[in-house]
Structures are given as C-alpha cells and as structure tokens.
Amino acid sequence: MKIRKMTAHFGTLDGESLTLGEGLNVITAPNERGKSTWCAFLKAMLYGVDTSKRASGGVLPDKTRYAAWDGSAMAGEMELLWQDREITLSRRGRANAPMRDFSAVYTGTATPVPDLTGVSAGETLTGVSLSVFESSAFITQRSMRVTQGPELEKRIASIVTTGDEEVSFSETKNTLAAWQRRRRFRTSGELPETESALEEKNAQLNALSRENAQIERLTQEVETCSARVEALTAQVEESRKRARKDVLARASQSRKLLREAEQNADEAARRAAVARDAVERSVFGMCAPEEARQSASETAERCRALAQTASQTPPSGAKIGVFLALAILLVAAGVALLVFKGIVGIVPLVLAALAVVLVLRMKRNARELRRRIEEAAAERQTLLSDWGVQDEDELLSAAETHAGLYALWTEMAQESHAAEEALSSARETQERIDAQALSALDFTDGDSEAARLGRQLRFEQENLQRSREALAAAKGHLSALGDPLAIKSEIGVLDEKRARLQAEYDALAIALEVLQEADTEMQTRFFPQLGARAAELFSALTGGKYDRLTLNKKLDAQARMQGDTLAHDAAYLSAGAYDQLYLALRLAICSLTMPGGDCPLILDDALCSFDDVRCAQALSLLRELAKERQILLFTCHSREAAMLADAPEVQKIAL
Numbered sequence: 001m002k003i004r005k006m007t008a009h010f011g012t013l014d015g016e017s018l019t020l021g022e023g024l025n026v027i028t029a030p031n032e033r034g035k036s037t038w039c040a041f042l043k044a045m046l047y048g049v050d051t052s053k054r055a056s057g058g059v060l061p062d063k064t065r066y067a068a069w070d071g072s073a074m075a076g077e078m079e080l081l082w083q084d085r086e087i088t089l090s091r092r093g094r095a096n097a098p099m100r101d102f103s104a105v106y107t108g109t110a111t112p113v114p115d116l117t118g119v120s121a122g123e124t125l126t127g128v129s130l131s132v133f134e135s136s137a138f139i140t141q142r143s144m145r146v147t148q149g150p151e152l153e154k155r156i157a158s159i160v161t162t163g164d165e166e167v168s169f170s171e172t173k174n175t176l177a178a179w180q181r182r183r184r185f186r187t188s189g190e191l192p193e194t195e196s197a198l199e200e201k202n203a204q205l206n207a208l209s210r211e212n213a214q215i216e217r218l219t220q221e222v223e224t225c226s227a228r229v230e231a232l233t234a235q236v237e238e239s240r241k242r243a244r245k246d247v248l249a250r251a252s253q254s255r256k257l258l259r260e261a262e263q264n265a266d267e268a269a270r271r272a273a274v275a276r277d278a279v280e281r282s283v284f285g286m287c288a289p290e291e292a293r294q295s296a297s298e299t300a301e302r303c304r305a306l307a308q309t310a311s312q313t314p315p316s317g318a319k320i321g322v323f324l325a326l327a328i329l330l331v332a333a334g335v336a337l338l339v340f341k342g343i344v345g346i347v348p349l350v351l352a353a354l355a356v357v358l359v360l361r362m363k364r365n366a367r368e369l370r371r372r373i374e375e376a377a378a379e380r381q382t383l384l385s386d387w388g389v390q391d392e393d394e395l396l397s398a399a400e401t402h403a404g405l406y407a408l409w410t411e412m413a414q415e416s417h418a419a420e421e422a423l424s425s426a427r428e429t430q431e432r433i434d435a436q437a438l439s440a441l442d443f444t445d446g447d448s449e450a451a452r453l454g455r456q457l458r459f460e461q462e463n464l465q466r467s468r469e470a471l472a473a474a475k476g477h478l479s480a481l482g483d484p485l486a487i488k489s490e491i492g493v494l495d496e497k498r499a500r501l502q503a504e505y506d507a508l509a510i511a512l513e514v515l516q517e518a519d520t521e522m523q524t525r526f527f528p529q530l531g532a533r534a535a536e537l538f539s540a541l542t543g544g545k546y547d548r549l550t551l552n553k554k555l556d557a558q559a560r561m562q563g564d565t566l567a568h569d570a571a572y573l574s575a576g577a578y579d580q581l582y583l584a585l586r587l588a589i590c591s592l593t594m595p596g597g598d599c600p601l602i603l604d605d606a607l608c609s610f611d612d613v614r615c616a617q618a619l620s621l622l623r624e625l626a627k628e629r630q631i632l633l634f635t636c637h638s639r640e641a642a643m644l645a646d647a648p649e650v651q652k653i654a655l
Contacts, residue, residue: 001125001598002630003042004079004086010044011037011066021651024626027634028641029655035634036140039604040066042632043138045078045089046122047130049099063098074098079107082125087113089121126599133599136589140604183505191505194498201491204481211478218471225464232457239449254426254433261419261426268412268419275409282402283388289403296399300392303383309376312369534581534588540621541580541614549581557581579609583618587625597629604634616643623647 007017012034018027029035040062053061068074076099078089086107091099102118105111116124123129126137184191279285284292389395481487535549538559548560550567559581560567570581583606590601603622607615619640622631626649633640644650 001600002081003600003632004081005077006038006042006045006079007077008038008041009068009072009075010041012069013037013041014068014070018653018655020630020632020653022630023649023651024622024631024633024644024647025651025653026640026644027632027653027655028638029634029636031636033655035636035655036604037066039138039140039602039632039634041076042078042602043122043130043133044074044099045076045091046125047133048091048102048118048122049074049093051097051100067095067098080125085113087116089116091118127594128599132593136586136593137599137601139583139586139602139606180505180509183501191498191501194494194501198491198494198498201487201494204487208478208481211474211481215471215474215478218467218474221467222464222471225460225467228460229457229464232453232460236453236457239453243449250433254430258423258426258430261423265416265419265423268416272409272412272416275405275412279402279405279409282405283398284402287402289399289406292402292406293399296387296395299383299387300395303380303392303395306376306380306383310373310380312373530585530588530592533591534585537587537621538581538584540624541584541617542577543613543617546577546581549584551585557585576609576611576614579606580614580618587621591625600630600632601625602632602634605636607633607635607640608637612639615639619643623650626650 002022003020005017005019007015009015016034018038027035027038044062044066049063049066050061051063053063055061055064066074073093073095075092076090080087080089088105088107090103092101093099100118102121104113104116104121106113122133126133128136181189183189284295287295384390384392384395387395387398389398531549531551534551534557535547538546538549545562546559547562548567550558557570558567559570559573559577570578573581587601590599607618610618622633623644625631641652641654644652
C-alpha cells in the first residue's frame with residue numbers, strides 16, 4: 001500500500017491536503033503545526049476512531065483531542081495505491097459518531113472496493129491489526145518503547161507456526177488457566193466447593209444428635225433468662241422512679257439557693273454603687289483617704305500662710321507726710337542759710353534730699369505690701385473655692401468625711417464581691433447538680449443504680465434474644481438436616497463430582513505444560529531471528545558501535561557494544577542510544593511481521609532526541625528501507641531535509 005494524498009478536516013486541519021511520494025517522505029513543520037495531527041488522521045482513516053475511550057490520567061481520547069476546531073464533525077479522504085489499483089477512502093460522521101460513515105471506491109469512479117469496510121479497512125490494507133500497527137509501523141517519540149501484546153503475539157505465532165492469527169499463547173494460556181482456576185484456585189473453585197459440600201453433608205450426619213441436645217439446653221436457657229428479665233424489669237422501674245424524685249428535690253433546693261444568692265448579690269451591688277456614688281460626689285472624688293488628708297492638710301497650711309500675709313498693715317499716709325514736711329523745712333532752711341551764710345546752707349539741702357528719698361522708698365514699699373496682701377487674699381479665696389469650703393477647718397473636716405465615705409464604700413465593695421463569689425459558687429453548685437441530674441437520669445450510660453440495673457437488664461434481654469434466636473436456628477437447622485438416607489445419597493453424588501473435577505483439573509495442568517513447551521519452542525525459533533534483525537539494524541543506526549542484541553518474550557532488550565564481553569540492559573544506555581535500540585526493534589518487527597512493504601512506516605518526531613551523527617545514520621538506514629516500503633518521517637527540525645538535500649528520490653515537504 002502506498003499513500004498518495006490525504007485531505008483532512010480533523011483537529012486543527014481545516015480542509016488541508018498532504019501529497020506524498022512512494023519512498024521516503026520527510027515532512028518538516030514547527031511544533032504545533034499539525035505533524036501529530038496528520039499522523040492521528042492517517043490512523044483514523046485506516047482504523048477509524050474509537051468512541052468508547054474516555055479521558056484518563058489527563059490524556060484525552062482521539063474523539064475529543066482531534067475534534068474539528070470549528071465545531072463540525074471530523075471528515076477526510078485518503079488516496080492510495082493498493083494491489084496496483086488506485087482507490088479513495090473517505091470517512092464522515094457526526095459529533096457523537098466521528099468518522100463512522102466509511103466508503104472505499106476505485107479512484108475516479110463510484111465503484112466500491114470489495115471487502116473494504118470501516119471496520120476491516122485498516123487490517124485489510126496494512127495486513128495487520130491496529131494493535132500490531134501501533135507496535136511496529138506507527139512510531140512516535142513518546143511510544144518508542146515497544147511491549148508485546150496479544151495482537152502482536154498472534155502475528156508472531158502466525159509467522160512461526162501455521163499462519164493462523166487467531167491463536168495467541170497468552171490468550172490460550174489465560175483461557176486454560178481460567179478453566180483451571182474455575183475448578184480450583186487456592187481455596188476457591190468448583191473442587192473446593194464440592195469438597196466443602198461433602199464435609200457439610202458428613203457434618204450433617206453427626207449434627208443430628210447434637211442438635212436435639214442443643215435444643216433441650218437452649219429451651220432451659222430461654223426460660224431462665226425470661227425469669228431474670230422479668231425480675232430486673234420491675235427493679236429498673238422502681239429505681240428510675242426513686243432517681244427522678246431525688247433529682248427533682250435536689251434541683252428545687254439548688255434553684256432556691258441560687259435565687260437567694262442572686263438577690264443578695266444584687267442588693268450588695270446596689271449598696272456598693274450608692275456608697276461609691278457618695279464617694280465620687282465628695283470634693284476629693286475617688287482619692288484614697290490618706291491622699292485626701294495629705295492634700296487637705298497641705299492646702300490648709302498654704303491658706304493659713306496666705307491669711308497671715310493678708311493680715312499685714314502698710315505704712316500710714318500721716319507718717320509719710322511727717323517725713324515730707326521735714327524735707328520741706330530742711331529745704332527752706334538750706335536755702336536761707338545759703339543766702340545768708342554761704343556754703344553752710346548746703347547741709348540742710350543734703351538732709352532734705354535724704355528725707356525725700358526716704359519718703360519715696362516708703363511710698364514704694366507701701367504699694368508693694370498692699371499688692372502682696374491683695375494677692376494672698378485672692379489666692380486663699382481661690383484655693384478654698386476650688387475645694388468648695390469656707391475656711392481651713394471646713395477643708396480638714398471634709399477630708400475626714402471623705403475618709404468615712406471611702407471606708408463605707410470599701411466595706412460595701414467587699415460585701416458585693418463576697419456576694420458575687422457566693423453567687424458564682426451557687427451557680428457552680430447548680431451546674432454540678434444539673435450535671436448530676438443528667439447523669440442520674442441517664443439510664444443508659446450513667447453510673448446511677450437505675451443505669452446499672454438498666455444495663456444489666458439490656459444484657460439479660462440480649463442474652464434472652466440470642467438464646468431465642470439460637471433455639472429457633474437450632475430447630476430450623478434440625479429441620480433442614482433432613483433424612484439421613486437422603487444425605488448419604490447426596491454424599492455419593494458429590495464423591496463422583498469431585499473425582500470428575502479432579503480429573504479435569506489434572507488434564508488442564510497437562511495442557512498448560514504442553515502449551516508452555518510450545519511457546520518456548522516458538523521463542524527459540526522467532527526471537528533469535530527478531531533479535532538478529534534488530535541487531536543488524538541497531539548496528540547500522542550506531543555505525544557499528546553495537547554488534548549484538550538479545551530479546552526476551554516481553555521484548556526487553558540487552559545490547560552489547562563491539563569489543564565488550566557482556567551485554568547490558570537497555571536502561572543503562574544513553575537516551576539517544578536507547579531510542580536507537582527501540583527504533584531498530586520497531587523496524588525489525590515491521591520487517592518480520594509485515595514483509596513485502598504493504599504497510600507504510602510512520603515516524604512522528606522519532607529522531608528528535610538524536611544528535612546530528614545519529615540522525616544521519618538513521619536517515620541513511622531509512623533511505624535503504626524506503627526502497628521496499630513507503631516511509632513518512634514527520635520532524636520539527638530542518639536538519640533532516642538539509643541532510644537529504646542531495647537525495648532526489650526523497651520527497652521533502654514543508655508544512
């Protein structure tokens with residue numbers, strides 16, 4: 001099969017086309033330009049879209065991931081060459097059934113291609129199922145690692161043995177093992193069930209006599225338990241009555257005491273508030289008595305000092321006038337003497353000047369004294385007014401009165417605090433009594449006599465119920481045991497069944513052993529061949545660096561470097577060599593399971609992790625393989641096209 005052209009309405013591809021050549025096609029495009037979408041479209045055109053898949057682990061199914069971005073249904077066409085005939089595939093569908101409507105016609109005609117349906121198209125055209133196609137010819141960077149599934153196993157079996165692809169060792173082994181497990185798997189299966197049934201029937205024969213004795217014992221036990229339950233019921237009722245009565249009495253008394261405590265606390269708080277108000281209204285406010293006495297004493301002392309200052313008397317005007325008259329006489333005498341006696345008159349004048357100076361000083365001192373007297377009187381009056389009293393004695397008396405009020409308030413506050421503590425204690429007592437009442441009235445889990453009797457009653461009732469149930473079960477069991485002759489007959493049938501099942505189980509064990517030998521033979525015939533082909537391709541990819549490759553049935557690989565003695569697991573290789581190894585394995589599986597070039601090889605960024613040397617080696621190998629089958633290499637790098645610039649047979653396409 002060779003793909004000529006694809007036209008897609010799929011994911012981000014809105015009617016875009018991709019034309020391909022027969023050999024190696026290198027399709028280059030940056031990331032998110034549709035490379036993976038074209039690969040998914042190619043697979044969908046061949047095998048359809050699985051609508052049963054759901055999102056899992058953050059991975060969207062193809063029906064969701066590649067839904068057309070414009071909201072319309074997926075659709076597409078593929079033109080290809082198959083069996084030397086040009087044919088055209090088309091798929092249409094609806095949103096809930098993407099790509100379901102399928103047609104295959106000979107290109108340019110309306111003639112349907114026989115035997116090509118939407119279900120069978122992929123397997124018919126490629127020669128392999130979807131699982132084998134994904135495990136071999138459909139290579140992406142994220143799925144380079146390959147594991148063997150049932151479909152690939154069938155394909156390998158068809159190559160090694162008869163060509164029947166309906167046969168899978170794993171599926172056949174699982175089927176035989178399931179049949180074997182159906183007969184016996186540890187303690188389950190038909191054989192254990194039959195053996196258990198035999199044991200049960202044998203036990204029935206021995207149980208008949210035991211059941212009669214058991215019924216007699218249980219009957220006596222039921223009668224004894226009934227008597228105990230009846231007596232305890234009466235005791236419980238009486239105990240509960242006493243408990244309720246006692247609880248009501250204690251609760252009533254505690255509530256009465258609580259109300260009295262509340263009244264006392266309210267009255268004490270009221271008296272304390274009145275006393276505090278009286279203290280606050282006093283001239284000293286909320287000052288402590290000692291502080292009030294000290295303030296009153298200091299203020300009274302200050303007022304007395306001011307009163308003493310205010311009681312002083314300034315010099316009179318007559319006294320000042322005498323000195324003034326004397327000064328005038330002295331001036332007159334001095335003038336006369338100066339006129340009649342000459343310089344002798346200067347002495348009276350000097351004395352007159354001294355007298356004037358004395359007069360002026362006396363007047364100034366008198367004014368200063370009057371000012372101090374007025375200020376002292378005013379300050380004393382202000383201090384007394386500030387304290388709201390008339391004199392010093394009244395101030396000291398007010399301090400003593402304040403001390404008495406303060407002491408009364410202190411006493412009332414202490415009484416109020418004591419009343420509050422009594423109220424708090426009464427409340428705690430009430431809460432304790434309420435809790436005790438709840439406990440006393442808890443006839444289920446409490447510690448009261450009624451609760452203990454109630455639990456004992458429930459215990460006896462449960463014993464009675466169990467005894468009754470056991471008696472009923474014993475009677476039912478006795479009835480179900482049936483006739484001993486019938487039981488012996490059933491034992492004979494079960495013995496025969498056990499023998500038959502054991503024979504089948506042994507036969508299945510032999511079949512599994514033979515099947516395992518056949519699978520071992522297949523592995524010895526196919527896997528060396530696959531390993532040799534993969535080693536040949538791996539050597540070509542690595543430039544001869546590795547010369548040997550071995551595989552187990554799970555397709556886990558070991559590679560040996562040229563010149564080394566031992567091979568190493570693939571996990572020990574570098575990332576690039578690891579991808580080269582599994583690319584070689586993929587190509588080997590493709591060449592052995594799909595010989596003849598009927599199925600194209602698709603690689604989606606499969607060479608992305610290769611360095612330039614590895615990439616060149618891989619391209620050289622792909623050019624060689626492209627002589628036999630069509631290869632589509634999608635890449636996000638431009639280096640592949642550049643490396644193949646001188647290869648005219650290679651189709652180089654830029655998206």
